[in-house]
Amino acid sequence: xxxxxxxxxxxxxxxxxxxxxxxxxxxxxxxxxxxxxxxxxxxxxxxxxxxxxxxxxxxxxxxxxxxxxxxxxxxxxxxxxxxxxxxxxxxxxxxxxxxxxxxxxxxxxxxxxxxxxxxxxxxxxxxxxxxxxxxxxxxxxxxxxxxxxxxxxxxxxxxxxxxxxxxxxxxxxxxxxxxxxxxxxxxxxxxxxxxxxxxxxxxxxxxxxxxxxxxxxxxxxxxxxxxxxxxxxxxxxxxxxxxxxxxxxxxxxxxxxxxxxxxxxxxxxxxxxxxxxxxxxxxxxxxxxxxxxxxxxxxxxxxxxxxxxxxxxxxxxxxxxxxxxxxxxx
Numbered sequence: 035x036x037x038x039x040x041x042x043x044x045x046x047x048x049x050x051x052x053x054x055x056x057x058x059x060x061x062x063x064x065x066x067x068x069x070x071x072x073x074x075x076x077x078x079x080x081x082x083x084x085x086x087x088x089x090x091x092x093x094x095x096x097x098x099x100x101x102x103x104x105x106x107x108x109x110x111x112x113x114x115x116x117x118x119x120x121x122x123x124x125x126x127x128x129x130x131x132x133x134x135x136x137x138x139x140x141x142x143x144x145x146x147x148x149x150x151x152x153x154x155x156x157x158x159x160x161x162x163x164x165x166x167x168x169x170x171x172x173x174x175x176x177x178x179x180x181x182x183x184x185x186x187x188x189x190x191x192x193x194x195x196x197x198x199x200x201x202x203x204x205x206x207x208x209x210x211x212x213x214x215x216x217x218x219x220x221x222x223x224x225x226x227x228x229x230x231x232x233x234x235x236x237x238x239x240x241x242x243x244x245x246x247x248x249x250x251x252x253x254x255x256x257x258x259x260x261x262x263x264x265x266x267x268x269x270x271x272x273x274x275x276x277x278x279x280x281x282x283x284x285x286x287x288x289x290x291x292x293x294x295x296x297x298x299x300x301x302x303x304x305x306x307x308x309x310x311x312x313x314x315x316x317x318x319x320x321x322x323x324x325x326x327x328x329x330x331x332x333x334x335x336x337x338x339x340x341x342x343x344x345x346x347x348x349x350x351x352x353x354x355x356x357x358x359x360x361x362x363x364x
Contacts, residue, residue: 050079059079059082062082068097084105088107089132096116100121105325108128109130113241139224139247154211174281175234179212191215228254231255232299233255235257
């Protein structure tokens with residue numbers, strides 16, 4: 035099928051080399067260091083370079099097969115360090131930050147209130163965007179909501195099972211103050227960001243958060259974890275309120291300080307918008323295009339031609355991976 039201008043061709047891993055030959059592919063790009071890297075690195079075709087992009091700093095998301103990638107593009111210094119730790123040559127690990135469309139994600143003075151928020155009794159909202167998984171630390175944010183003024187609600191955007199979080203909110207008597215929207219299209223996200231009094235990203239781990247970039251581009255005040263701030267390169271009290279302590283009292287204190295201080299909100303949002311311009315998506319796309327041009331030059335120079343020892347190492351790693359998966363399933 036064709037999705038967002040991309041042609042999708044289902045292909046099994048063992049059939050990948052033949053497919054690459056059929057399509058005369060110049061470069062293989064694997065999005066992620068887990069199974070995408072496993073497939074792309076294990077089932078290579080000739081001297082076609084394999085490029086893996088790392089979007090997560092958690093060690094379990096970068097498999098050992100990553101060491102056979104020709105080039106790794108890391109979205110942050112942490113992901114680049116993870117690639118080097120997995121055995122990728124430092125000269126083949128390149129930084130490629132995420133980008134944000136600052137024309138789509140921008141302050142909107144007259145944005146209509148999203149439909150889900152028109153029927154609630156809350157006067158202002160804390161916004162959380164992201165998949166519903168433990169590392170995003172939504173539990174703590176829900177617990178913190180109980181200690182914020184009663185007219186303050188929480189809007190949760192993102193895919194995943196929201197049942198445990200709904201139950202947590204209900205148990206705390208917060209069901210009427212928490213709105214779960216599920217997934218929201220990129221085109222509709224600016225309205226939610228602009229409707230929020232503050233955007234909160236208290237994640238335990240982040241590589242380079244697109245949510246933080248989007249909120250900054252919309253000029254919204256942010257309360258974020260140190261992990262979420264690090265990947266984007268923002269500082270406490272400058273572009274956001276940054277927390278090293280993710281306890282409920284610390285989160286409550288930070289949210290209250292932003293919600294109750296209008297000048298602080300305005301200053302944080304304004305500085306965030308200015309700082310995020312260095313990640314404008316068009317500039318990041320030009321950087322990536324230059325990296326692909328460099329890869330093609332290296333390919334033409336024969337840099338990616340590998341000998342029998344390398345091919346044998348890939349085969350052994352592939353077979354060992356199968357053995358490990360079989361053991362795990364038994």
